[in-house]
Amino acid sequence: AEGRFTGKTLMVTGAAGNIGFATARRFAEEGANVALVDINEEGLRDAVSKIRGGNGVATFHVCDATDARAVDRVVDEIVSRSGQIDFLFNNAGYQGLFCPMHEYPADDFRTVIDINVNGVFHFLQAVAAHMVTTGGGAIVNTASMAGVQGPPNMAAYAASKFAVIGLTQTASKDLAPYNIRVNAISPAFMGPGFMWDRQVKLQAEVRSQYFSADPKTAAEQMIKAVPMRRLGGIAEIPGTVAFLMSEDASYITGVNIPIAGG
Numbered sequence: 001a002e003g004r005f006t007g008k009t010l011m012v013t014g015a016a017g018n019i020g021f022a023t024a025r026r027f028a029e030e031g032a033n034v035a036l037v038d039i040n041e042e043g044l045r046d047a048v049s050k051i052r053g054g055n056g057v058a059t060f061h062v063c064d065a066t067d068a069r070a071v072d073r074v075v076d077e078i079v080s081r082s083g084q085i086d087f088l089f090n091n092a093g094y095q096g097l098f099c100p101m102h103e104y105p106a107d108d109f110r111t112v113i114d115i116n117v118n119g120v121f122h123f124l125q126a127v128a129a130h131m132v133t134t135g136g137g138a139i140v141n142t143a144s145m146a147g148v149q150g151p152p153n154m155a156a157y158a159a160s161k162f163a164v165i166g167l168t169q170t171a172s173k174d175l176a177p178y179n180i181r182v183n184a185i186s187p188a189f190m191g192p193g194f195m196w197d198r199q200v201k202l203q204a205e206v207r208s209q210y211f212s213a214d215p216k217t218a219a220e221q222m223i224k225a226v227p228m229r230r231l232g233g234i235a236e237i238p239g240t241v242a243f244l245m246s247e248d249a250s251y252i253t254g255v256n257i258p259i260a261g262g
């Protein structure tokens with residue numbers, strides 16, 4: 001396809017998931033070659049075949065974000081196939097458990113930090129090292145509104161997403177001399193979908209003072225806190241990522257854009 005990103009290569013992590021897939025498909029529609037990375041091989045195959053079905057150019061690469069060496073290998077593989085990586089959408093993530101601070105299991109805390117912080121760092125570093133040699137590029141990290149204000153019962157997730165925003169700010173400074181822009185997006189309540197359903201169910205099950213124990217009521221409480229009074233749709237995310245990668249954002253780096261309905 002011909003479009004804004006014709007001749008460019010986008011690497012997407014978490015590409016078997018909702019946001020990663022929707023964004024990969026959007027870039028393919030706008031002409032990019034898309035390299036889909038995830039730990040979920042079956043999901044990747046499905047995502048790639050859908051993009052190819054729409055005449056997009058897509059490859060898939062199974063990789064665990066927490067394994068630095070596997071990340072280096074996958075970046076090398078994509079570079080050797082595509083010539084270079086122009087854009088990284090650094091988006092793989094895990095929401096963690098829902099429970100109050102004093103009960104949060106340390107092993108799940110470590111798992112969340114390993115995927116959401118170390119994983120984001122591994123891809124950011126490996127792709128930035130490549131982009132330093134090619135003359136530049138653009139990176140978007142997926143943070144969350146949980147990385148702007150910590151929600152109840154999500155200690156690990158909040159800590160990890162605050163870290164993603166910090167990494168974004170420092171990376172934008174370190175990489176500015178190399179013509180690499182680094183920004184973040186922060187979705188809030190997106191749905192319908194797995195993350196929204198899981199979040200409503202688990203927030204209700206905690207029985208904290210913040211949400212009803214009835215999932216339907218808990219969902220209403222969450223939506224009432226949103227000025228636009230509705231969930232965000234997954235389809236409302238890719239356009240912001242595309243804007244941040246595009247030349248329209250050529251002087252924008254180090255920012256975090258909330259996609260949160262106010």
Ligand code: NAD
Nearest residue numbers: 014016017018019038039064065091092093144187190195
């Ligand atoms: P999703 O669960 O559909 O997708 C996440 C993907 O990340 C999955 O395909 C999963 O296999 C992959 N992944 C998990 N661990 C991995 C690992 N170790 N290595 C490689 N891949 C791994 O969720 P989504 O809604 O598409 O979420 C994408 C990003 O958006 C995440 O970073 C999430 O924290 C963030 N986010 C989502 C929402 C929401 O409501 N959906 C809100 C705010 C932020």
